Amino acid sequence: MTTASGPWIAPKVTAVLVLADGTVIEGSGLGATGSAVGEVCFNTALTGYEEILTDPSYSGQIVTFTFPHIGNVGTNDEDIEDLHPAMRAGAVGAIFRADVTDPSNYRATEHLDAWLRRRGVIALTGIDTRALTVLIREKGMPNAVIAHSPDGKFDIEDLHRQAREWSGLVGLDLAKEVTSGQSMVWTETPWVWNEGYGEAQDTKYHIVAVDFGVKRNILRLLAGLGAKVTIVPATTSAEDILALNPDGVFLSNGPGDPAATGEYAVPMIRKLLEADIPMFGICLGHQLLGIALGGKTMKMDQGHHGANHPVKDHTTGKVEIVSMNHGFAVDSKSLPEGVVETHVSLFDGSNCGLAVVGKPVFSVQHHPEASPGPQDSHYLFRRFINLIRERKGEPLLENA
Numbered sequence: 001m002t003t004a005s006g007p008w009i010a011p012k013v014t015a016v017l018v019l020a021d022g023t024v025i026e027g028s029g030l031g032a033t034g035s036a037v038g039e040v041c042f043n044t045a046l047t048g049y050e051e052i053l054t055d056p057s058y059s060g061q062i063v064t065f066t067f068p069h070i071g072n073v074g075t076n077d078e079d080i081e082d083l084h085p086a087m088r089a090g091a092v093g094a095i096f097r098a099d100v101t102d103p104s105n106y107r108a109t110e111h112l113d114a115w116l117r118r119r120g121v122i123a124l125t126g127i128d129t130r131a132l133t134v135l136i137r138e139k140g141m142p143n144a145v146i147a148h149s150p151d152g153k154f155d156i157e158d159l160h161r162q163a164r165e166w167s168g169l170v171g172l173d174l175a176k177e178v179t180s181g182q183s184m185v186w187t188e189t190p191w192v193w194n195e196g197y198g199e200a201q202d203t204k205y206h207i208v209a210v211d212f213g214v215k216r217n218i219l220r221l222l223a224g225l226g227a228k229v230t231i232v233p234a235t236t237s238a239e240d241i242l243a244l245n246p247d248g249v250f251l252s253n254g255p256g257d258p259a260a261t262g263e264y265a266v267p268m269i270r271k272l273l274e275a276d277i278p279m280f281g282i283c284l285g286h287q288l289l290g291i292a293l294g295g296k297t298m299k300m301d302q303g304h305h306g307a308n309h310p311v312k313d314h315t316t317g318k319v320e321i322v323s324m325n326h327g328f329a330v331d332s333k334s335l336p337e338g339v340v341e342t343h344v345s346l347f348d349g350s351n352c353g354l355a356v357v358g359k360p361v362f363s364v365q366h367h368p369e370a371s372p373g374p375q376d377s378h379y380l381f382r383r384f385i386n387l388i389r390e391r392k393g394e395p396l397l398e399n400a
């Protein structure tokens with residue numbers, strides 16, 4: 001074959017994705033070398049690849065980006081979402097349609113390739129990401145091994161075996177791998193977060209955030225509304241949390257199967273419910289609260305990963321466009337009396353929020369902190385702060 005610029009030479013295969021069903025997808029390698037096993041999902045966000053790849057909730061997952069041009073704004077040290085960059089919590093692999101270009105952005109400090117290598121993330125480029133997305137739409141999120149070898153040598157048989165033998169995300173408690181208590185860097189916990197958006201002049205409220213893999217932007221938004229946020233490890237007991245004298249408790253997002261993390265987190269949440277403390281949960285935190293209240297979670301086929309999902313807030317009747325990243329969901333039919341469904345996905349009707357009748361407790365499945373994504377749901381942080389203000393007899397914030 002020839003093209004206008006001369007003979008077409010097929011690029012050398014330096015990376016592969018081997019699915020548990022034996023499908024092999026070949027492309028060019030980027031980032032770290034070696035291999036990693038995980039569940040392949042697709043993310044439809046058009047921006048924010050650095051935030052996506054560093055969201056600790058993606059631990060154990062390989063993210064395929066449906067947007068074809070990833071990497072052209074480079075990377076920087078500010079747009080990471082994991083608390084402890086040295087831990088490199090987040091996706092284990094990344095898949096892009098187009099080759100990554102040189103960065104062109106005033107904030108860029110490093111090429112995506114070098115950044116991926118430094119973080120130990122294996123990437124595969126130059127594949128038909130549409131076809132892979134269609135495969136996920138039809139068959140669900142597959143377990144797979146992503147491998148990068150600059151010499152192009154792969155033991156496909158062995159990679160296939162690894163993909164087949166991997167347990168998958170069901171039953172995996174990954175929060176314990178990414179929580180601050182396990183960190184090498186932050187040996188001092190509880191750790192106090194003090195970087196806010198700057199709306200609040202002083203810290204009037206004390207919020208304890210239970211870190212199942214918390215994203216930085218959640219902490220910024222809480223701090224920006226006047227909260228001093230103390231971050232505690234996922235396995236902290238309710239007694240230790242209450243001993244910190246919080247005005248409210250935040251249950252964070254995080255990776256893995258909520259039912260597995262629930263083994264230790266649910267008893268803690270139940271005690272906090274008894275203590276009648278204002279509580280707000282996001283994503284994994286929402287799922288754990290759902291289980292603690294007597295509900296059930298289930299695995300989804302494709303999950304929701306993107307920054308353009310419509311969600312309806314039943315309390316206001318408004319539709320918000322939100323950021324999503326979850327592969328498990330609360331079964332709304334399993335929610336007991338006294339728990340109301342507050343939000344619902346307009347894509348598939350799945351549960352996106354709950355509130356406890358008569359208690360200052362609520363949670364959402366989507367990501368009001370966005371990062372990346374639209375800011376329509378920022379009001380949920382004000383809703384949480386209002387529960388605390390109500391307790392203190394303070395006037396309520398508007399737009400909540």
Ligand SMILES: NC(=O)CC[C@H](N)C(=O)O
Binds near residue numbers: 253254258285
């Ligand atoms: N972002 C999250 O907190 C994800 C929660 C859970 N690990 C899921 O995939 O559903």
